[in-house]
Amino acid sequence: MADHNSHGTGGLVFDSKKRAWPNEMNVLLALLLMIGLFELLGALTMGQSFLFDSDGRFDTIFNEARLKIIILQVSIIGIIAIGSTQVIISGGIDLSPGSIVGLTAMIAMSFAQTAMVNGNPNPKAIFGESWMDLPVIIPILVALGVGLLAGFVNGALIAYTKIPPFIATLGMMVAARGAAKWWSKGNPISFPTDQFSSIGNGLNGWAPVIIFVGLAVLFHLILKYTVYGKHTYAIGSNEDAARMSGIKVNRHKVLVYTIAGMLAGLSAIVLASKNLTAQAGMGVMYELDAIAMTVIGGISLAGGRGSLVGTVLGALIFGVIISGFTFLRLDAYYQEMVKGFIIVAAVVLDQWRQRRAGSKV
Amino acid sequence: MTDIILETRDLTKHYGGVHALTGANFILRKGEHVAIMGDNGAGKSTFVRQITGVEQRTRGEIIFNGSAVSFETPMDARKAGIETVFQSLALADELDVPDNLFLGRELVKVNLGPFSILDYKAMRERTMMALEKTGVKIPNIRNKIRNMSGGQRQCVAIARTATFHSKLTIMDEPTAALGVQETAQVENIVRTLKEAGEPLILISHNMRQVFDLVDRVVVFRRGRICANLDIKNEDVTGEDVVAYITGAKTQAGYEDAA
Ligand SMILES: Nc1ncnc2c1ncn2[C@@H]1O[C@H](COP(=O)(O)OP(=O)(O)OP(=O)(O)O)[C@@H](O)[C@H]1O
Ligand SMILES: [Mg+2]
Numbered sequence: 001m002a003d004h005n006s007h008g009t010g011g012l013v014f015d016s017k018k019r020a021w022p023n024e025m026n027v028l029l030a031l032l033l034m035i036g037l038f039e040l041l042g043a044l045t046m047g048q049s050f051l052f053d054s055d056g057r058f059d060t061i062f063n064e065a066r067l068k069i070i071i072l073q074v075s076i077i078g079i080i081a082i083g084s085t086q087v088i089i090s091g092g093i094d095l096s097p098g099s100i101v102g103l104t105a106m107i108a109m110s111f112a113q114t115a116m117v118n119g120n121p122n123p124k125a126i127f128g129e130s131w132m133d134l135p136v137i138i139p140i141l142v143a144l145g146v147g148l149l150a151g152f153v154n155g156a157l158i159a160y161t162k163i164p165p166f167i168a169t170l171g172m173m174v175a176a177r178g179a180a181k182w183w184s185k186g187n188p189i190s191f192p193t194d195q196f197s198s199i200g201n202g203l204n205g206w207a208p209v210i211i212f213v214g215l216a217v218l219f220h221l222i223l224k225y226t227v228y229g230k231h232t233y234a235i236g237s238n239e240d241a242a243r244m245s246g247i248k249v250n251r252h253k254v255l256v257y258t259i260a261g262m263l264a265g266l267s268a269i270v271l272a273s274k275n276l277t278a279q280a281g282m283g284v285m286y287e288l289d290a291i292a293m294t295v296i297g298g299i300s301l302a303g304g305r306g307s308l309v310g311t312v313l314g315a316l317i318f319g320v321i322i323s324g325f326t327f328l329r330l331d332a333y334y335q336e337m338v339k340g341f342i343i344v345a346a347v348v349l350d351q352w353r354q355r356r357a358g359s360k361v
Numbered sequence: 362m363t364d365i366i367l368e369t370r371d372l373t374k375h376y377g378g379v380h381a382l383t384g385a386n387f388i389l390r391k392g393e394h395v396a397i398m399g400d401n402g403a404g405k406s407t408f409v410r411q412i413t414g415v416e417q418r419t420r421g422e423i424i425f426n427g428s429a430v431s432f433e434t435p436m437d438a439r440k441a442g443i444e445t446v447f448q449s450l451a452l453a454d455e456l457d458v459p460d461n462l463f464l465g466r467e468l469v470k471v472n473l474g475p476f477s478i479l480d481y482k483a484m485r486e487r488t489m490m491a492l493e494k495t496g497v498k499i500p501n502i503r504n505k506i507r508n509m510s511g512g513q514r515q516c517v518a519i520a521r522t523a524t525f526h527s528k529l530t531i532m533d534e535p536t537a538a539l540g541v542q543e544t545a546q547v548e549n550i551v552r553t554l555k556e557a558g559e560p561l562i563l564i565s566h567n568m569r570q571v572f573d574l575v576d577r578v579v580v581f582r583r584g585r586i587c588a589n590l591d592i593k594n595e596d597v598t599g600e601d602v603v604a605y606i607t608g609a610k611t612q613a614g615y616e617d618a619a
Contacts (some may be wrong), residue, residue: 179617181575191466222476224482225478225479226473226475226476226477226478227467227469227475227476227477227479228475228476230456230460230467230479231475233453233455233456234453234455234460234464236455237453237455237456238451238452238454238455238456240449240451240499241449241450241451241452241453241464242453242464242465243415243435244415244435244447244449244451245451245453245461245464245465246434246435246436246439246464246465246466247433247436247464247465248436249619252475255475295523304453304454304455314438
């Protein structure tokens with residue numbers, strides 16, 4: 001190892017112990033700063049602690065209820081953000097996951113119907129009696145399939161017709177939302193099987209968090225240690241170079257968008273199962289929140305830069321802001337205005353970093 | 362079998378109305394080192410892009426190693442044994458040196474298709490070997506290309522061709538951004554290739570370098586080949602080559618390029 005790193009010549013000596021300050025550290029600092037701010041405001045205005053157990057109501061250090069809320073409320077969008085991270089690292093953008101969530105939730109829920117509701121026959125079954133009480137794997141596979149198909153269409157349009165990703169996924173965003181409304185003529189679909197509802201509510205309500213964290217770890221490893229990850233970064237950092245180096249850029253893009261679509265499908269399962277119902281309007285604006293999480297997490301919109309660690313931290317910052325405003329009993333509009341400000345600030349910061357890095361050469 | 366490693370017949374590339382390359386008939390023999398010279402915009406890089414599968418030609422034939430080829434992608438050309446240092450270098454700025462050397466043909470520990478697990482250690486070791494073989498000096502191979510000087514980037518691109526065994530090496534202005542020492546290093550790499558009997562196409566604007574290194578000079582002018590000069594065996598001077606480049610002279614047999 002030391003051998004590889006200290007190949008210093010021409011007066012340049014490289015100190016392998018001196019690692020570059022990773023950008024994720026900045027995001028972590030921002031997260032801690034944000035928490036500190038809410039602690040301070042809480043202490044000043046209400047004499048309460050934001051994250052710590054201040055009233056002695058619990059016999060633990062942290063206010064676990066709040067911690068759980070923070071992570072839980074970002075888990076479902078966080079699953080989408082895992083896909084958005086890959087898309088953005090590859091130099092693209094995906095506006096469709098929110099609508100894919102709506103469509104997938106409707107279709108998956110139709111395959112997750114229970115036969116008996118409180119002892120009475122299910123009044124709203126979509127496909128009739130023989131399609132009820134299916135094993136839970138069926139709606140899961142259906143959801144993954146729908147997400148996969150939508151993502152594949154996105155990827156194929158972008159890779160082979162050369163439509164800008166913004167336009168292709170905007171089209172999918174509108175079309176999938178339309179399909180979600182068409183599916184049951186705008187009616188919500190409810191009454192899932194117990195098995196299905198345990199996906200979003202199981203493990204004391206922690207199931208969505210565990211799914212999110214598990215997927216984040218899995219895709220972090222994939223991005224860091226597999227050919228897929230390497231090519232995603234390469235395409236985002238210089239698409240022509242990637243092509244000249246022999247990477248099948250088109251095929252790879254299709255894969256990236258397909259994975260993003262599947263993650264949106266997974267997110268839909270968790271959401272529908274947690275809410276015990278599916279509605280055509282589910283997931284509106286989720287794509288923008290997911291993009292915001294990645295941007296706050298330091299993923300460069302120019303492509304090629306950032307990591308899932310950043311996105312997870314970005315998601316936590318997101319959760320802290322929402323919980324913090326509720327904690328301070330401030331109205332939701334303040335929350336959104338501050339969110340908007342932070343998104344813009346994150347992008348400005350990224351561009352400023354890029355310019356500084358560029359001018360060094 | 363002939364001793365011709367690469368031949369192009371009537372190789373032509375039009376970008377819409379721009380006739381970047383017209384009717385190029387070019388022959389490279391085994392073990393031969395040929396320089397391509399010509400003014401900026403003469404079509405040299407265009408010629409390289411057609412051979413290496415980066416772009417698809419408008420018309421013409423390419424015969425490599427005895428058979429007509431039509432590389433769909435640069436990977437196909439590499440698989441067939443053509444290693445290229447592109448003028449644009451084709452490096453991914455956000456990746457480090459081993460990543461770039463092995464981009465598109467990564468070494469893997471476990472083969473799982475697109476999700477194959479990278480063998481970082483082996484790639485780092487092979488990178489060090491390639492850098493040693495070429496004498497290229499990079500202070501830290503874990504550094505991203507973005508943070509490197511123009512010359513270091515060029516060194517990385519050159520080291521990439523040396524990492525893999527090839528039947529033909531093409532270098533498009535490999536020393537354009539290099540210092541004196543680094544240029545000498547690259548020239549040594551070229552000499553090593555010559556001794557090993559590996560053929561080379563070198564694109565260069567440096568007359569001294571060309572006369573030092575190669576057997577033959579092919580001159581491009583406004584998208585056409587206008588001269589083919591055997592500088593080892595015939596009495597050709599630098600001024601002659603300049604005259605062909607600028608169009609002051611045209612070689613017999615290439616009158617249509619005038
Ligand atoms: N993709 C393209 N679209 C349109 N025109 C192009 C394209 N690529 C190259 N050209 C044109 O083709 C001509 C030849 O370009 P080429 O890059 O082959 O020149 P060159 O001989 O390599 O020059 P240099 O010495 O500057 O590298 C130029 O006039 C250039 O503008
Ligand atoms: Mg050129």
